[in-house]
């Protein structure tokens with residue numbers, strides 16, 4: 001039985017459209033999709049000294065490279081925020097299958113609308129423009145001593161406490177000169 005070439009062409013075009021959507025859909029929000037390499041994930045969580053008492057916010061959680069590692073290996077509570085619906089669905093599936101669903105909270109939406117006050121650690125692999133827009137939010141909302149680890153891009157205007165050139169990971173602490181607003185409620 002031969003397949004109509006039109007059908008093959010349609011299938012190929014649909015596949016290309018799905019992949020293009022998956023990769024490019026979130027460009028408008030601050031970063032396209034690229035999973036954080038395993039070595040960089042490890043460096044981010046290690047440099048930030050993530051542990052069971054931490055609440056880690058992964059901004060743009062993708063398909064969960066940081067989220068699930070932080071919860072499973074470092075025993076942290078993790079909030080993964082992702083704007084792109086297909087990746088968010090993948091995150092939900094991974095959480096359902098994973099061994100520690102209670103440590104992983106997922107939110108579908110824009111991280112610029114998030115309240116950062118409960119976070120003790122923020123992880124980010126975003127574009128420079130997004131880091132620039134996030135800086136005033138970090139300064140206004142993150143608690144004293146909160147760590148921010150960024151793969152690839154600096155926070156311009158902050159001095160990195162450490163930089164790992166092997167994995168291109170920057171570690172920051174919220175500067176003490178920036179006073180956070182008081183926590184008055186949960187972030188739900």
Ligand SMILES: C[S@@+](CC[C@H](N)C(=O)[O-])C[C@H]1O[C@@H](n2cnc3c(N)ncnc32)[C@H](O)[C@@H]1O
Nearest residue numbers: 026029030034035036060062065066083110111
């Ligand atoms: C470079 S990927 C990082 C993936 C992930 N952190 C990881 O560890 O593999 C950036 C992700 O951020 C998401 N994103 C971009 N802007 C966003 C926004 N404003 N709010 C929520 N997610 C966003 C994108 O959809 C993409 O999945």
